[in-house]
Amino acid sequence: MGLLEQASRVRTRMRGMSILDPDGREVGRSTEATFSSGRLDSEDLEVLREDLVRMVHEHTRAGVEYLFGDSITALDEDETGVRVDFAHGPSRTFDLVVGADGLHSTVRRLAFGPEEHFAHHLGSYLSVFSADNFLALDDWQVWLRGGDTGFGIMPVRDNTELRIAFGFESVPLAHDLRGGGALRQLVVDKLASMRWEGTRLAEAARTAPDFYCDAMAQIRMDPWSRGRVTLLGDAGYCPSPLSGQGTSLALVGAHVLADCLARAGGDHRTAYARYERRMRPFVTLNQALATENPGGPASEESVAQAKNALSLDD
Structure with missing residues (x-):
């Protein structure tokens, strides 16, 4: 895409x-790798989501x-295209519809059915949010686990900010708890109960403008397409x-889908x-990284195999 530089x-x-x-006592350290990005001497790039x-x-x-x-809000397909109804704008007709709208994809629900048919809960939730660098971390991450909760904290923006990833084990939560501020309050309460920096972390979660929390789940479905509708990234194969x-997976999938459409001469089937x-083989290997070693990272060998399992020139 011309974005590497x-x-x-x-x-x-x-x-x-x-x-x-x-x-908060250090029980281990590494200057060779981090949990968020793997080996520090790797050619891989770790980029913040908002920057990408x-x-x-x-x-x-x-x-x-x-x-x-x-x-x-609705999809209506005929032999010439797909009429798409919008919540606010007028209805429009498109040749094809690609649902790239995430784990809780509306396109997937409208075209394939309820989310619970395809979502597989992995036993935990993850919250991610920003804060000022109140820990004075200098290009250095800290990771902590206590019981069924844990977090990783990394400095960003020239060490002026923190990105905090807080996880906790849980069965799927009731739908009414996932909406509004209930899930945020649950995270705040869990952080407040932690012994090291719980008070400041809880306050950061309570006030963060970019607070996010969702289930750790995978989407597994076969096939990813129906008629003129297909799915891309988390909507079809969230790992x-x-x-x-x-x-x-989303970026590679977009490249492969575009290439396949270009080669097919208008034949979407x-x-x-x-x-x-x-x-699919690429997706299967990458999804397996999340389940290979519950509670810890996948092996370097598995990561290398997964990320190199597809040729973009195929």
Whole structure:
């Protein structure tokens, strides 16, 4: 996409990490790898999500129509296209519809059925949010686990901010708890009960403008396409953040889907079938990274196998 140089300029640059016990005492450290990005001498780039989104948007907005603040409410397909109804804008007809709308995909629900048919809960929830660097971390991560909760904290933006990833084991939560501020309050309460920095972490979660929390789950379905509708990224094959590969699968999937459509000469059936044949083995290996070693990272060998399991030139 021509973004490598730009991505390299904004990559995270960690020196290493510390592993802490529940009282904040260091029980291990590494200057060779971190849990968030793997080996520090790797050619892989770790980029903040918001930076990647900004780069892709800036790179594509001149030739792509973006509609913000709207959502799809219905799909109606015939032999010529798909009529899409929107919550706010007028209905429009498109040749094809690609659902790339995440774990809780509306396109998937409308085209394939309820989410519970495809979502597989992995036994935990993850919250991610920002805070000022009140720990004075200097290109250094800290990780802590206590009982059924734990977190990883990394400094970003030239060490001026923190990104805090807090996880806790849980069965699937009731739907009414996932909405509004109930889930945030649950995270705040769990953080407040932690012995090391619980008070400041809880306050950061309570006030963060970018607070996010969701189940660690995978989407497993066969096939990914129905008629003129197909699915991409988390909507079709979410590996969960536990794999570390969600964004990679989405970007690779977009490249492969575009290539298959270009080669098919307008025959979406052929394109969709080829897209799935090429992507499914790659998806399977990457999803397995999240379940190989529950509570810890997958092996370096498995990661290397998964990320190199597909050729973009196929």
